[in-house]
Amino acid sequence: MKKILAHTMMFLTIAGQSFSQNNENTTKMNTAPNHYTFQLSDKVTRQKVHFKNRYGITLVGDLYLPQNQHQLLSALAVSGPFGAVKEQSSGLYAQTMAERGFVTLAFDPSYTGESGGEPRNVASPDINTEDFSAAVDFLGLQKNIDRNKIGIIGICGFAGFALNATAIDKRIKAVATTSMYDMTRLMSRGYNDVVTAEQRTQNLEHLAQQRWKDAENQSFAPSSNNLPEKLTGNEPQFVKDYFDYYKTPRGFHVRSINSNASWTATNPMSFMNMPILTYMKEISPRPMFVIAGENAHSRYFSEDAYKAAAEPKELMIIPDAVHVDLYDRMDKIPFNKLVMFFNSNLK
Template sequence: MKPLKLLGALVAAAMLTGVTDIMAYDIPVSVISDASQMKKSSVENLKEDTRVFKINKNIQVMKVVFTNHYGFDVAGHLYLPENFDSSKKYSAVVISGPFGAVKEQASGLYAQELASRGFVTVAFDQSMTGESGGNRRDMASPDIFTEDYSAAVDFISNLKFVDPEKIGVVGLCGLSGMAITAASNDIRIKAVVTSAMYDMSESISDHYKGYYYTDEQRNIVKKHLAAMRDAEAKKGGLIRGAHEIAVDAEGRVQNYETMFPNKLPDDANPVIKDFFGYYVGRAYHPRAINSNTSAWDSTAPYGFFNFRLMDNIKELTPRPLMLVTGDRAHSRYFSEDVYQKASEPKKLIVVKGATHVDLYDQMDKIPFDEIDNFFRTNLK
């Protein structure tokens, strides 16, 4: 069985022959033939499986590429439910995050689990990261990352076996804000789930709980960003740095070329240990920025200083929002703050005994039954 070829070619063939069914893993997959967006997309068998979580062999996965409205090619994995039937219309969920992670990590795990529960899902890499496009690498943008969610909806809603009126999104960690922001104005998104939420605009521009930066520190950071931007303009390329810039007691900027030191000290902060244990330990992936393979472009914070992700949260109403956090999660306040800002219908789940990183991959902590029920109730 040959891998699937470019959808554009398939669409052209379908228009000539009247056939719109194609095969992958001996499962027929129908593609829509009248959407120009799809002509720039591709679906093919997954040739090299580098996912870092336990694979469910009953769930078929394919590599997909689709184009967002800024012209970036977004790479993802398409998951099909067990006993997939191309004649049916499925509810669908698009998933991304955490910030600096790749689809082979937590988002893929969520996508696989939801597919096992009957949803068609896509987990995708944010633009300029992982396998997604962009000449500028490891750059972050609240606007472009928000657009990536809508582009994923473009893609999945144009599959013939997906009901375009039954599409939800999941945002993990630092992509939660972009998921909510996308849904605030893209009414094709009918329901939103966030897990281990971070509002990256607040986190980067204000730091933890909004009180880390004094006015003096903020000006130091702005001067640093200006110097980095000027240096990159002169160099003509990326200079790596942290996405959250710390200022020490002497007013010096602490900037790093990788997300973590190669080895953590014994007295490292427990939160840092938790992140390190996931990204550099059990879920290491060479394309993930957070796996210590690189760091963000040093000018990446600019967009998060310029734009606030939660400004339009009231526009989400009447579409439902569910926020999942842990009672031991350092990030818990982000979910609680957004819950207070959001209008009904909304739901907050605080998982007993769960840290922030537990909600990435600990199957006994992630409330998949509640997530499943939330989407089944609201995607109808």
């Protein structure tokens, strides 16, 4: 039990904070702000766009357009993982789906990346859900898009927000998720729900004391980080997997919180009492497609979301895949299946 709890606390640190900087890797990584972790395809064009959400926050995204478009097209909004930016996984998804004929929008959530919002590096179950609806607003106003054929893809922590947005926003006609987390469940209960009521109270007491410090200093302290400057080899496998993506040239981006910054210390507060998947059944009759890795530590989030939803729904488990494999491993991400899902349901 102690071992499980220790891993839970480390998991919460990763989900709510950031990875330590690996000095050995830093010199090898591209730190240019305009860097993408994938090459631009010659089958699409990419343009930077700006739009506002319902709270007046300006969001910044990359709009991917397929070549030789001659009719109204279906569209997809994509975001995630939690703490990532559009130049990472969400951009790769958007580009790949644009190659297959969709207009796609990968966007930075509020308070992160190039998007607006102050203070920086905070998250909100409400506002991040709204970010998806704002992306739908933008897509539905484009002259080359059929606003009745808009879907969304959520990755990692933004998969939970994508499901919540779909339940609320009936304009979203289909939703797919990969490597899903329910961030509200994670932060309130811990990994595998092992946080006790007493431990939850202690966490809330700690957050309350941090609020006093922030108020006194008139600034928002970054999260403390108990991860080492570099891996020792004794970390849980999922920590090594995250490190391999965010802290190496494979997935590093200078604007990514998980790569190069930290969430604010009080960031978990807005998540602790907000079960965002309460109304999963209200996604129906619109279809839901949930994808998870066979060996992902987060697999249970996807399976539980699938069980909670009404038909039509589909769960796909990717053999021999871990959580971060579905960030960028082209041989693991079932893009052909995603294309079939959205082509069948955006009509």
